[in-house]
Amino acid sequence: MGRFLSYLTQVHTISGPVLMLLYPLYASVIAIESPSREDDKQWLAYWIIYSFLTLAEMLLQPLLQWIPIWYSLKLLLAAWLVLPQFMGAAFIYERFVREYVRKITGGKDDQPESPKARGSGGKGKKKFVQFETPN
Numbered sequence: 001m002g003r004f005l006s007y008l009t010q011v012h013t014i015s016g017p018v019l020m021l022l023y024p025l026y027a028s029v030i031a032i033e034s035p036s037r038e039d040d041k042q043w044l045a046y047w048i049i050y051s052f053l054t055l056a057e058m059l060l061q062p063l064l065q066w067i068p069i070w071y072s073l074k075l076l077l078a079a080w081l082v083l084p085q086f087m088g089a090a091f092i093y094e095r096f097v098r099e100y101v102r103k104i105t106g107g108k109d110d111q112p113e114s115p116k117a118r119g120s121g122g123k124g125k126k127k128f129v130q131f132e133t134p135n
Helices: 002-033 036-059 069-080 088-105 114-119
Strands: none
Touching: 002 036, 002 069, 036 088, 036 114, 069 088
């Protein structure tokens, strides 16, 4: 019985990085290479939410260490965010994060700007970071 519990603990310890980092990294690369924008949205939303969760966890660590099942709850949340059957990251982004971002940016429309406007520095959507793009 002791070996089984030891094995279970090792699987639990390895499953976190695999579920929260390795699989999302792989899926993000695949999403970038695919022509679909839906998967891009899912994985960008995942990284936004995962970053927020990590920062919150760092700040709340003194409180979270008193919750014995915190790591298991975090694994379940990550599974819900990551697994394509649930699309949890896209759901959280659409439901909560997007509204907050729209308040900050002034609630501009969702139409993507044209490549001409982007390259010429024209009047496109306001962005947090302006990247140089080749013409």
